[in-house]
Amino acid sequence: MKIAFVLALSASIWLPVTSCLARDLRVAFGQDKAPYLWVEDEKVTGIEYDIVHAALAAIGDGVVPVTLPNRRVSISLSGEDFDVVTGMQPNQAGEAFYSDEYLSYVNFAVTRKDKHIKLQGLSDLFAHSVAIWQNAWEDLDLGKLRPAGPNGLDYTEFTSQYRQSKFFWAERCDVTVIDRNIFLWYTRQLATEMDTTAALDFQNILPPIHVRAAFRDARDRDLFNAGLKAIRANGSYDRIFVKYGLTNPG
8 A cells, every 4th residue: 555655656756846847649550359458439449548548638738539550560661650659569669668567368269168178279270160369370380389380270250350350259260369358348249149158278379468658759758757656655546447437457
C-alpha cells in the first residue's frame, strides 16, 4: 500500500508542472483488435485505447486517435503525422523513444477437453488441425521447427479473429491459437448463434507478447510512463479490463 501511495503521489506531482504544457497527442493505433481496440459509431474504443488515454490523462495530455492497418502503424513515425505509435516491440518503429510495457497479449492453444489433446510445445501443433492469426507462421518463426513450411498441414491463418473463433466453435479445427481475452470476447458474441458451452483447455505453450508505445519526443515518453505508473497504482488500469468483462493477464 505504501508503494502504491508513493507512485500515485509521484504522478500527481507531475500535474501542476506539466499542465501549462499539456496538449493533444496524435496517436496511431492498429485496426480491428477487439476487445483491445475497435471503432464504434466513429469513436475509437477498447482496452488498449483506454489504457493509453488514461495514462496520458493522468499527466494532463489528451489523445487524438487514428486507426491504421496494423502493418502501417510501425512506420508511421517516419512522417510528421503522429506523435506516438502503439503496440510496438523494442525498435519496431525504428529510431524513437519507447515507453514501458503497457499491455500484454497472452496467447494460448485452446482445445476442447473432450478431444484430450495435450501439447508440450509449438511443434506439437503440426499433428493437429490448427486455426491461428494471420502471419503467425512468421511471427512465431515456425519455419525453424518445420523448414518445409505449412504446405501439407491442416493449418489456417485468419485476418479476422472473430472468424477464427467461429471456426473453432464450429469444430472445423482441433486447436485455435489466440489471445485469451480476444477468444473470450468473441466467444461471448458467438454464444447467441452457436453452442459455446464445451469445456476447454487453455494450454500455455507460447510466451506472452508485451507491447510499448513509441514516441517522437523523449519528454512525452517520460510523462506517459509516469501516467502509466499512476493508473497502475490507483487501480484504474485493472478497472479498464473489468469494464469489458475481462481480466488483466499481467
